[in-house]
Amino acid sequence: MSGVVIVGGGPAAHRLAERLIRYGYGGEVTVIGAEPRLPYHRALLGSVLDGTLGADRLALPALPARVRVLTGVRVSGIDRAARSVRTGDGRALRYDTLVLATGARTRVPAVPGLTDRDGRLAEGVRAVRTAADCRPLSEGPAVVLGGGLRGVESALALRRAGHEVVLVHPAGHPMDRHLDAAGGAVLAGRLAERGVVPHLGRRAAEYTPGKVVLDDGQVLAAGNVLLCTGTAPDTRLARTAGLPVGTGVLVDSRLRTADPRVHAVGDCAEHAGAPGATVLGAWEQADTLARVLTGEDTAHRAGRHPLRPRVPGQDLVVLPPGRTPERGDETVLLRDAARGRYARLVLRDGRIRHGVVIGPARAVAAVSLLYSRDTPVPADLLALLTGADGTYAGAGELPDDTVVCHCNHVTRKTLTDAWHGGARDTAALAGATRATTGCGSCAPVVRELCAALGGRDARAEGGTR
Ligand SMILES: Cc1cc2nc3c(=O)[nH]c(=O)nc-3n(C[C@H](O)[C@H](O)[C@H](O)COP(=O)(O)OP(=O)(O)OC[C@H]3O[C@@H](n4cnc5c(N)ncnc54)[C@H](O)[C@@H]3O)c2cc1C
Known part of the structure; x- marks a missing residue:
């Protein structure tokens, strides 16, 4: 060979x-x-x-x-x-x-009992990295170690599957790499609403099958331990x-x-x-x-991909950090705990370098669009971050090459073509394009697109009658 x-x-x-x-x-x-x-x-x-x-x-x-x-x-x-x-x-x-x-x-933390002498994960402990890791869990609470992006997603996924879930995270709030305390509090509120029991500011100190001992001596029952401790x-x-x-x-x-x-x-x-x-x-x-x-003279340029963590009921986008902070970077903050809104954007030359937005769907969509296209932010940042400006005018107005379903890389054009080919609702579009069959976070946009295309057709028919 x-x-x-x-x-x-x-x-x-x-x-x-x-x-x-x-x-x-x-x-x-x-x-x-x-x-x-x-x-x-x-x-x-x-x-x-x-x-x-x-x-x-x-x-x-x-x-x-x-x-x-x-x-x-x-x-x-x-x-x-x-x-x-x-x-x-x-x-x-x-x-x-x-x-x-x-x-x-997966990085395995140096906690006694998590691995055996040969370095293999102990009974009841697993990473969330492969399809094999998603086999059914044992009876008893699932203890998720690590409250970063994957830990938050995994904890919520396990709750949706009906498990008792405990989240252990060393920082004072989840996703602390991306959120300050105010943003972290908004997210912690969502986790609590969904029934995830947090142990923040705590680390696992020891594991034996069936239990996790924390660094303050508390003992947690553990049917399984899931490692979301970074990769x-x-x-x-x-x-x-x-x-x-x-x-x-x-x-x-x-x-x-x-x-x-x-x-x-x-x-x-x-x-x-x-x-x-x-x-x-x-x-x-x-x-x-x-x-x-295959012989093309080309050089790689990394694209700009917003991350949309799966936090059901909460619109959220994380814009990955650029390289190093530079002089002249400007930080814009919006904290509105009462309405569950939070945004932190770092701007350079009027464009978004990185940040995070928790809040109105339109603000999340607008900021994602500006970031991935690397286009300048509008003058009225408050309107942008509250979803009140016109940057995101709805799925019907998105450019054709906009990736709507990031899990399956389905663009608006693919969806529009499938719609014109007869797939007239979300389920039919999912069957035709696989959009919405991943994390499901694009389902509202797909529904909106269906409605917009339907409206457009109705108007077109009305116009020709
Ligand atoms: C739970 C979870 C959720 C995620 N969600 C998202 C998301 O929403 N959005 C997103 O953009 N990304 C997400 N990611 C990350 C995304 O899955 C990875 O970026 C992507 O899989 C990287 O692909 P890869 O082929 O480089 O590596 P991998 O997918 O890690 O595949 C590498 C493969 O190489 C094999 N391998 C390693 N060493 C050897 C060897 N010596 N010989 C033979 N085979 C070997 C491994 O067994 C593995 O199968 C998620 C990851 C996880 C685990």
Whole structure:
């Protein structure tokens, strides 16, 4: 075997293999994944956890027959001189080009009892990283360790699935990397309303099956412990092969490591100082690399992707931090605890660099639009942050290329085409495009679009009568 060998069977590997064939790559393409199943959409795991999506619905579209996919096979080493990879089952596979798409791993905190002597997670403890991690939980409360974005999402997903949920987080409020105390209080209120029991300002000190002891001595019953304690790029293969690693595997604008035959994409890669962390980012890198490997002279430029955490009943957007704060950055704050509204935006030259908005759907939609398009904010920031200005004029007015469903990357144009093709309500559009079948946070926009298109048609018919 030679050609392109891709290590990792996640969304980045899947998209790269698909794009290589689409862009006319003539050689062999092999994907080697350690998980026992074909590539699937990892960002939808929250929907499996809350029971709205069966694990069998996660599959990404089948790859062209020319792509060879090995599942349940772990690559254990790289011999760069011989241009081959070793697999756990003892094979050596040759490559012309090697791509690392090994993703990220959960950080396991150093709490006695969470792991056994071999470093394996103890009975009752699991990460939330793979489809296997979403198997049914044991009886008894679920203790979620870590109240960052994934911890908040997981706690709420488990509540929706009917579990008792306790959230343990060392800071005084959830999502403290993104929110100050005032914003954190708004979010904590939502968690409490949904029945999540918080233990804030606390850490787990010890675990034994069935219970977690906190650092103040409190003992929590625990049917399961879920680790939402952050992730780190999986750089093990690159490191042992002598490739430069920062937080992730260091790559240049052609997504190439220090070895011109070896590339890296997705959560394992660090491009322009930023390790990967989003599925859209992984897909963009895969697309760029497929172009590079099929001869296009192109350089990667990361897109601007707002994150929409799944907090049912609460519109919320997180705009990932840019690189470093600069002189002249301006911070705009809106705190309105009584109405459950909060916004913090950091602006540079009148454009949004990063921030967070909790609050009216229209404000969240407008800020997301301005951020992803990198367009200047309007003069009346208060109107923007209260959803009272016209930046977001409703789904009917969104530009065609706006991504409405981020989980499945469905644009407004795809939805509009499906609507004109006969899919006239949310359920039919979901069937035709997969929009709303992920986290579901785009469902209101899809409904709004249906109504707008319906209204438009009715007006058009009225006009011709
Ligand atoms: C619960 C959850 C919710 C998420 N929600 C969102 C969201 O809403 N929006 C968003 O943008 N992102 C979200 N993400 C992040 C998103 O899933 C990742 O950014 C994306 O999966 C990255 O894709 P990847 O292919 O780079 O890595 P991964 O998806 O991590 O896949 C890497 C694969 O490589 C395999 N592998 C590793 N080492 C080897 C080896 N040596 N040999 C063979 N195979 C190997 C792994 O087993 C894994 O299957 C979420 C993640 C999780 C866990």
